[in-house]
Amino acid sequence: MHYSAYMNNIKIQINKYTTCFKALSDKTRLRIFYILSKLKKELAVCEIMDAIAESQYNVSRHLQILKHAGLIKENKKGRWVLYSINEDNDLASQLVQTVLALKPAYFKDDMQRAKARLKKRCKGKIVFCLNQPLKEKFDE
Template sequence: MRVSSVEIDKAASILKLLGDKTRLTMVKLLNNHDCCVCEFVEIFKMSQPAISQHLRKLKDAGVVRETRRGQWIIYSLNQDNDYYPLVRTVLDHLPSQDNLLEELEEQGLRISCE
């Protein structure tokens, strides 16, 4: 089977997105947990606009999806994306990042937007 250059270009684009440490960590966290922008702001100690920019890039590529809960937007990994198996393979080789969410919980900041 011959892989088209469009597929290679899309895979390269997704891998480039995941080449950013912040986005890669976000996706690893979303592999097991849905998260709100406010949680990522606390975890990464970055501004809300910076976090939203990272999430927008991931969403535009179809890696993550958003769900509205009231006035809040919750992000999750998009397992329906054609390239999810590629993303999953990358994530399977990474250590868990759940400790970041556990620290948030200990500080009482887990899902602080609800």
């Protein structure tokens, strides 16, 4: 292999790594990644939205960034898009361990909302989503 091609390959590969760290360098994305790591389940966008009480468009955009980094994968099921940890990516699996070693206290609220949301599923099926952040729906 040509020297410049060799150097170029190294650059690309190291970029893949930094892209993963960058993906977790945002609060919203770290919270999403934590929930997916902890629950070890596929979650729909609207469920994640409720768990972290963020707007639909932001959750969607952050999910794209996590997906583009290779940390999560998507699975389209009808009108829903389910996201889960991409275990095919070694670094993703490593980072799951890393975030699970963080103090759970700081993610407690998110986890409570996530679990509350998952309980609403009907025989494993997602039942409703209203594209509104959690507060307007659950705080009655």
